[in-house]
Amino acid sequence: MKNQTLNIKNMVCPRCITAVKSIAETLEISYLDVQLGEIILKEKLSDKTLNNFEIELNKNGFELIDNRSNQLVDKIKKLVLSYVLELQNEKRGNLSDYIVAKIDYDYSYLSNLFSSIEGVTIEQFFILQRIEKVKELLSYDQLSIIEIAFQLGFSSVHHLSTQFKKTTGITPSAFKKSGEVARMTLDF
Numbered sequence: 001m002k003n004q005t006l007n008i009k010n011m012v013c014p015r016c017i018t019a020v021k022s023i024a025e026t027l028e029i030s031y032l033d034v035q036l037g038e039i040i041l042k043e044k045l046s047d048k049t050l051n052n053f054e055i056e057l058n059k060n061g062f063e064l065i066d067n068r069s070n071q072l073v074d075k076i077k078k079l080v081l082s083y084v085l086e087l088q089n090e091k092r093g094n095l096s097d098y099i100v101a102k103i104d105y106d107y108s109y110l111s112n113l114f115s116s117i118e119g120v121t122i123e124q125f126f127i128l129q130r131i132e133k134v135k136e137l138l139s140y141d142q143l144s145i146i147e148i149a150f151q152l153g154f155s156s157v158h159h160l161s162t163q164f165k166k167t168t169g170i171t172p173s174a175f176k177k178s179g180e181v182a183r184m185t186l187d188f
Contacts, residue, residue, distance in 0.1 A: 002043070002044065003032060003040055003041060003042060003043070004040075004041040004043065004044040004045065005038055005039070005040050005041070006038065006039050006041065006053075006064055007037060007038050007064070007065040007071050007074065008020060008037060008038060008039060008057060008062050008063070008064060008065065009037075009062060009063040009064070009065050009070070009074050010061055010062050010063060011036050011037045011038075011062060012036060012077075012078060012081055013036075016036070016062070017034050017035065017036065019060050019062075020034050020039055020057070020062065021034050023053065023056045023057060023060065024039060024053070026056070027049065027052055027053055027056065029041065029045065029049065029053060030042040030043065036078065037074060037075070037078060069113055069117060070117065072103065072105070072110065072113060073113065073114055073117045073118060075102075075103060076099060076103070076110060076114050076122060077125065079098065079099050079102050079103070080095070080099075080122065080125055080126050080129055081129060083095055083098050083099075083126070084126070084129050084130055084133050084152070086098075087130070087151070087152050087153045088133075088151050088152065095122070095123070095126055096111075096122075099122070110122070127163060127167065128167065130152055130153075130163075131163060131164055131167045131168065133152060134148055134152060134160065134164060134172065135168075135175065137151070137152075138172060138175055138176045141176070145157055145160065145161075145172050145173065145176075148160065148172075160172065161173075
């Protein structure tokens with residue numbers, strides 16, 4: 001039998017890979033490899049086994065992606081998360097150029113597709129992810145707001161504060177003072 005690759009939504013970190021491997025092993029599903037967003041199976045699953053696998057994935061916050069559009073949106077989300085991390089490593093560049101370099105489609109097509117499926121634009125999703133990263137860095141209390149703004153590519157502290165308040169309803173200073181750790185996961 002031929003290998004089967006299944007695309008899995010919400011796999012964005014090493015612990016996700018471990019979780020999917022564990023689910024596969026529990027269900028005695030033989031696989032060749034598990035990577036972010038996919039599992040490569042040694043052979044095609046029966047409908048019953050596939051259904052059981054999907055149920056267990058859903059219990060753990062994952063979801064099988066069954067069509068090309070959803071796969072593209074999932075890939076865009078992963079790229080946005082990677083881009084946020086690369087901002088910290090001082091690799092600056094345009095988000096749309098970054099995405100188009102990794103996915104060989106016209107950006108306007110990707111943007112429209114993303115918006116139609118997710119209900120937000122790629123840029124709005126990026127802002128939300130970047131603000132979550134700001135919250136994370138503020139909660140560590142190791143960097144000043146100025147350093148965080150620079151590290152995450154904001155044009156100024158004012159720009160960071162404006163985006164932060166628009167997204168969360170409070171300023172970064174108020175968030176830091178409150179010690180509030182109500183953060184959304186960067187895993188989507």
